Amino acid sequence: MFIFVIMIIDQNLTRKEQISQCATALFQQKGYAATSMRDLANTLGIEAASLYSHIKSKEEILQNICFKMAEEFFAVQQRAFQQSQDIEDRLRNAMIAHFEVIIRDTKASAVFFHEWRHMSEPYLSDFLKMREQYESIFLDIIKEGQASGNFIQIDNKFAVLTILSSINWTHNWYKPDGKMTADDVGQKLTDVLIGGLKIH
Amino acid sequence: MFIFVIMIIDQNLTRKEQISQCATALFQQKGYAATSMRDLANTLGIEAASLYSHIKSKEEILQNICFKMAEEFFAVQQRAFQQSQDIEDRLRNAMIAHFEVIIRDTKASAVFFHEWRHMSEPYLSDFLKMREQYESIFLDIIKEGQASGNFIQIDNKFAVLTILSSINWTHNWYKPDGKMTADDVGQKLTDVLIGGLKIH
DNA sequence: CCTACCGATCGGTAGG
């Protein structure tokens, strides 16, 4: 299989960062398992063996991508939480914050969402625990909104999954240079998911 | 990497069907690229070489899974279309029909959603064309609902992607033996996505 | 960062 990989390698980055950036693009395009270290090396214009002066293993690259994304999600979530007034506002801000992390790097997001399962233990368990913890914050927001009479009575877990899956999917189609700006999409995502598609 | 694969192989199926069923489970768990023909053969209790009396190639198995799912989506969409009265009802039925195909086989759905990109041409292009065609039916429903004043004015493509991503994600968490029945989830998906999370 | 190379495993075929 021949795939022409056109990639602009940022010369201001360290070699290690270049490796991570290239790997992110390749993992997103072909998947982690189908990307070989020789693919990665060729894209960078070096030999496969040379990669190992900068990294320990193929999996280490994946771990770095996944955990860096996880940390970003946590960081913005906390910031969004502190800035909010009422409960609907808090949900809205948390959703937009989540969306903004995704569009900051849609390729890394794709790897985060699809390739994490190729990590070995104990990284895999740690990763899943973080994800659960992250979702539990959304769960709390939904519960509070129901208790205060703002949100409809609906299975909490279900509500969180429905909301997050729509936002997560944006990594697949959102283009920064498209007709919708990031703020536009963030606004509309919350409008539809909180307010509904129907005119009431 | 050792993974214990516990799988019940349906003895009423033909060998070819057993291969497809096993492959579906493995592709879902480990991904297409990380699943070897030896993995598949071991799960079935035969030698890898023996698989090739029933199938032509590894990719052929993937093609069958993906295109069978695509056909099912089309079939139920048409049925849902014919049974509907008003425009909101039509969207609701199309959504529930889509959901029901997913939960009929969540493993095959996972392969359909995540592994299709490992198909080679011309299968890949055919597959993407089908997906686009399928989504365009949803697009038409949204447009009609906007024209009739039932749905809010919002980018059509965006609306379709938001709706479908939430439903598609159910393959990851829906369990037939969980506390929510299929009808329950189908109802609630349409309630939230069409009506919104907020009490108006 | 390279050359040279390792053992393991890959999808698949030949022939029975």
Next chain:
DNA sequence: CCTACCGATCGGTAGG
């Protein structure tokens, strides 16, 4: 459905 096997490729190491 098996044994025996193919060339290609895998992630990674040794040594410079």
